[in-house]
Amino acid sequence: MTSFNHVTSEHLSRLTAIVTADNISTSQADIDLHARDQSFFEARPAEVVLFPTTAQQVAEVLKLANEARIPVTPWGVGTGLEGNAIPIHGGILMSFERMNKIVEVHADDFQVTVQPGIGHQDLNAELARYGLFFPPDPGANATVGGMLANNAAGIRTVKYGASKDNVLRMQVALADGRLIHVGSRSVKQSSGYDLLHLFVGSEGTLGIITEATLKLVPVPVHMSAVVAAFPSVESAVETVVAVRGSGLDPAALEFVDAAHAVMLSQSDGVDLSEHPHLFMEFHAVHETVLNDGLEMVREICDEMGAISFRATTDTAERKRLWHARHHSYEIMVRSHPDKQFFIMDVAVPISAYPELIAYVEQIKAERNIAAYLIGHAGDGNIHVELPFTPGDSYEKAMRANHDIVMKALDLGGTATGEHGVGMGKVKYMAVEHGGALDVMRAIKRTLDPNGILNPGKVLPE
Amino acid sequence: MTSFNHVTSEHLSRLTAIVTADNISTSQADIDLHARDQSFFEARPAEVVLFPTTAQQVAEVLKLANEARIPVTPWGVGTGLEGNAIPIHGGILMSFERMNKIVEVHADDFQVTVQPGIGHQDLNAELARYGLFFPPDPGANATVGGMLANNAAGIRTVKYGASKDNVLRMQVALADGRLIHVGSRSVKQSSGYDLLHLFVGSEGTLGIITEATLKLVPVPVHMSAVVAAFPSVESAVETVVAVRGSGLDPAALEFVDAAHAVMLSQSDGVDLSEHPHLFMEFHAVHETVLNDGLEMVREICDEMGAISFRATTDTAERKRLWHARHHSYEIMVRSHPDKQFFIMDVAVPISAYPELIAYVEQIKAERNIAAYLIGHAGDGNIHVELPFTPGDSYEKAMRANHDIVMKALDLGGTATGEHGVGMGKVKYMAVEHGGALDVMRAIKRTLDPNGILNPGKVLPE
Numbered sequence: 062m063t064s065f066n067h068v069t070s071e072h073l074s075r076l077t078a079i080v081t082a083d084n085i086s087t088s089q090a091d092i093d094l095h096a097r098d099q100s101f102f103e104a105r106p107a108e109v110v111l112f113p114t115t116a117q118q119v120a121e122v123l124k125l126a127n128e129a130r131i132p133v134t135p136w137g138v139g140t141g142l143e144g145n146a147i148p149i150h151g152g153i154l155m156s157f158e159r160m161n162k163i164v165e166v167h168a169d170d171f172q173v174t175v176q177p178g179i180g181h182q183d184l185n186a187e188l189a190r191y192g193l194f195f196p197p198d199p200g201a202n203a204t205v206g207g208m209l210a211n212n213a214a215g216i217r218t219v220k221y222g223a224s225k226d227n228v229l230r231m232q233v234a235l236a237d238g239r240l241i242h243v244g245s246r247s248v249k250q251s252s253g254y255d256l257l258h259l260f261v262g263s264e265g266t267l268g269i270i271t272e273a274t275l276k277l278v279p280v281p282v283h284m285s286a287v288v289a290a291f292p293s294v295e296s297a298v299e300t301v302v303a304v305r306g307s308g309l310d311p312a313a314l315e316f317v318d319a320a321h322a323v324m325l326s327q328s329d330g331v332d333l334s335e336h337p338h339l340f341m342e343f344h345a346v347h348e349t350v351l352n353d354g355l356e357m358v359r360e361i362c363d364e365m366g367a368i369s370f371r372a373t374t375d376t377a378e379r380k381r382l383w384h385a386r387h388h389s390y391e392i393m394v395r396s397h398p399d400k401q402f403f404i405m406d407v408a409v410p411i412s413a414y415p416e417l418i419a420y421v422e423q424i425k426a427e428r429n430i431a432a433y434l435i436g437h438a439g440d441g442n443i444h445v446e447l448p449f450t451p452g453d454s455y456e457k458a459m460r461a462n463h464d465i466v467m468k469a470l471d472l473g474g475t476a477t478g479e480h481g482v483g484m485g486k487v488k489y490m491a492v493e494h495g496g497a498l499d500v501m502r503a504i505k506r507t508l509d510p511n512g513i514l515n516p517g518k519v520l521p522e
Numbered sequence: 523m524t525s526f527n528h529v530t531s532e533h534l535s536r537l538t539a540i541v542t543a544d545n546i547s548t549s550q551a552d553i554d555l556h557a558r559d560q561s562f563f564e565a566r567p568a569e570v571v572l573f574p575t576t577a578q579q580v581a582e583v584l585k586l587a588n589e590a591r592i593p594v595t596p597w598g599v600g601t602g603l604e605g606n607a608i609p610i611h612g613g614i615l616m617s618f619e620r621m622n623k624i625v626e627v628h629a630d631d632f633q634v635t636v637q638p639g640i641g642h643q644d645l646n647a648e649l650a651r652y653g654l655f656f657p658p659d660p661g662a663n664a665t666v667g668g669m670l671a672n673n674a675a676g677i678r679t680v681k682y683g684a685s686k687d688n689v690l691r692m693q694v695a696l697a698d699g700r701l702i703h704v705g706s707r708s709v710k711q712s713s714g715y716d717l718l719h720l721f722v723g724s725e726g727t728l729g730i731i732t733e734a735t736l737k738l739v740p741v742p743v744h745m746s747a748v749v750a751a752f753p754s755v756e757s758a759v760e761t762v763v764a765v766r767g768s769g770l771d772p773a774a775l776e777f778v779d780a781a782h783a784v785m786l787s788q789s790d791g792v793d794l795s796e797h798p799h800l801f802m803e804f805h806a807v808h809e810t811v812l813n814d815g816l817e818m819v820r821e822i823c824d825e826m827g828a829i830s831f832r833a834t835t836d837t838a839e840r841k842r843l844w845h846a847r848h849h850s851y852e853i854m855v856r857s858h859p860d861k862q863f864f865i866m867d868v869a870v871p872i873s874a875y876p877e878l879i880a881y882v883e884q885i886k887a888e889r890n891i892a893a894y895l896i897g898h899a900g901d902g903n904i905h906v907e908l909p910f911t912p913g914d915s916y917e918k919a920m921r922a923n924h925d926i927v928m929k930a931l932d933l934g935g936t937a938t939g940e941h942g943v944g945m946g947k948v949k950y951m952a953v954e955h956g957g958a959l960d961v962m963r964a965i966k967r968t969l970d971p972n973g974i975l976n977p978g979k980v981l982p983e
Binding site for chain 2: 193242248250259263278279302309344353357476500
């Protein structure tokens with residue numbers, strides 16, 4: 062493990078000279094606010110919190126930190142679920158809340174250039190008047206920089222892709238203070254190595270994103286919603302395969318297990334039976350297209366033995382049908398007032414979905430664990446929500462988490478579909494990547510020889 | 523520049539031991555067959571041609587070559603247009619023609635695992651019975667390995683993405699003989715660094731692809747075609763922006779300039795006036811969707827002042843309308859029996875398309891050069907086809923090529939949208955990538971310290 066130095070008063074004056082006195086803090090309140098994310102990992106304090114306002118400042122801070130061997134942890138808005146932005150080695154916490162501007166809207170190019178600290182919901186509110194939006198949506202109002210660093214995804218990835226599919230060009234500050242541009246505003250590029258995607262998803266361990274040009278898509282004119290119940294997980298998954306195979310191009314294709322369906326039903330206006338459910342959404346330019354499409358979806362669901370089928374193209378009705386799914390997390394928390402929740406994230410090829418879910422059901426039954434399954438089935442991504450209280454049920458939840466990750470890897474899947482590695486998934490990197498992990502380490506050493514960038518994340522120390 | 527060793531008789535016996543005597547050749551015929559691609563770059567002979575049959579053989583050859591400092595150039599089927607697979611430093615030419623099998627079709631996962639030497643047209647012929655296809659289509663029957671190494675694209679990229687968007691997992695042989703896996707069969711993955719996309723498009727300079735799992739999509743059930751003429755390049759490009767902004771999601775959106783339209787018209791059944799034209803294609807699951815969509819396209823084209831508009835959902839009529847576009851290269855060659863052709867490739871943000879095309883028109887007029895423009899306008903990608911004869915018109919074509927690349931870079935574009943860097947675009951890497959080129963070089967040194975992998979390509983020597 063690399064050894065680091067502490068932040069001294071001399072460092073503080075030099076950092077102040079770089080970012081100005083308004084943009085540096087050692088107050089306990091700021092330290093505490095940036096010591097933990099939305100995961101259950103314990104708080105770890107940075108020594109100083111910086112709020113840079115320009116890419117040049119970010120680069121100069123990194124140059125200083127690199128020479129002084131001080132760790133730097135970048136911070137969006139703290140919505141990570143795997144400790145991705147917790148400053149576990151202290152040092153400098155670099156918040157991007159003051160680099161939150163839209164730099165330029167390229168409406169004709171379906172692109173926007175932004176600073177990393179802008180929230181994707183805030184960005185989309187601005188873009189609405191151009192009839193465009195940035196599709197990845199992880200739920201919370203995560204920053205674009207955090208989403209790119211993490212390769213965040215969400216419910217609409219089945220149609221629009223993850224964060225990595227919706228970015229064209231970035232400015233990145235390297236550990237030694239160089240500022241480079243990667244990618245191109247040209248949507249096609251076969252020129253040189255794809256450094257863009259090397260930095261996307263690297264969680265700030267190879268460089269820090271200081272600006273990004275994003276791909277946008279037209280706001281859908283017409284939307285429809287479907288909620289259907291199935292007699293078994295298998296028939297639900299067969300429906301997922303058939304809907305995707307039909308060419309209908311769903312914009313969301315979500316799975317909710319029987320236990321979760323009952324809980325949602327009890328707390329929400331929508332009536333769901335104790336069966337596996339699929340929630341679907343379709344986007345189209347013509348309402349007739351939606352109606353024709355819904356007819357095809359109904360036929361597919363019937364053929365797969367659906368127990369119930371509700372569909373609508375009406376906006377209010379669509380929102381009502383999806384309300385329970387969109388608010389599933391709050392509903393779950395409300396239903397368990399005395400519990401904390403661990404939300405685990407794995408993904409497998411869709412053909413392995415029934416086996417993965419059967420395994421989770423087996424663990425629940427054998428170990429007497431409460432767990433709710435909710436997943437982006439169109440992508441083979443599943444979240445197991447594990448309620449726990451400190452002590453025994455925590456250990457049980459952690460053991461279940463471990464066993465489910467190992468099962469997903471065994472099924473040809475990944476330890477994380479969209480939450481990133483952070484601290485929580487580091488221990489699975491060797492199993493998942495084998496010899497490729499050595500290549501990742503070699504690239505890390507090449508780009509960050511002193512290991513100052515978000516240490517302790519992604520790669521095992 | 524790295525210095526290399528020649529292939530000795532001792533090397534030949536060791537190579538024979540690895541690949542067996544059936545799969546090694548030093549015959550002049552085999553050397554000649556692998557000495558040049560479809561570009562105008564001169565033939566450069568390898569010293570030995572290998573036809574490995576397993577990934578393990580590829581890895582063992584690399585290990586030997588790395589220790590002996592012998593260059594290795596991978597070869598698909600020689601359809602490159604920038605000298606990407608020409609063995610300019612001699613050494614070993616590694617052909618993948620005997621690693622051309624489908625390893626496994628994962629139909630429910632919309633995936634197929636293949637060896638790198640399979641042609642994409644041959645692959646799609648096999649996949650047809652599953653109702654699935656691999657969408658990138660560069661025209662020629664390029665191998666999947668070559669397409670991935672090059673990040674090839676083609677006319678349907680506007681809807682389905684380039685090669686890099688249609689691959690999930692690869693096995694790669696590294697310079698030192700390690701075999702690693704990168705990516706995941708899970709379509710979502712936020713685990714570790716994205717090495718998959720680092721190798722894709724690296725043209726065999728960082729590692730050699732020995733197996734790939736590709737993403738597939740359902741074969742479209744209904745297709746329509748549109749051919750429309752416009753009074754100006756600007757109005758054609760405004761139409762491109764409007765069609766994309768409408769959410770119609772075209773499967774092809776091609777631009778043909780006035781000169782090319784006349785030439786195509788003279789040699790083909792379709793009647794095209796001397797105006798800029800757009801060729802479009804749409805895919806849908808319902809015929810009604812196509813009809814509704816075509817009505818929207820017609821309205822957009824009318825609004826942009828289209829001079830003519832032809833549309834069809836009939837298969838035979840669609841093929842007739844598109845025939846000239848699909849056969850534009852052969853038509854051009856036929857029309858200039860005494861010429862060679864240099865096909866240059868750049869891409870810009872679509873908003874810069876009119877300025878780029880105006881610049882090409884200006885060069886044509888000022889320098890009295892024949893040139894035909896044809897482009898994947900939906901992606902901002904343009905090909906300028908420059909006929910030449912050795913001597914004066916060759917120099918003029920090369921100078922035009924250089925100036926157009928510099929103009930594209932100046933407009934925020936790229937030196938190559940889909941043909942790759944190869945030998946031809948190496949000299950633009952510093953201008954296009956700036957400081958990021960140093961990072962590319964550092965990664966090259968990390969993964970291939972002796973520089974044996976396809977030397978002279980992608981990075982300036």
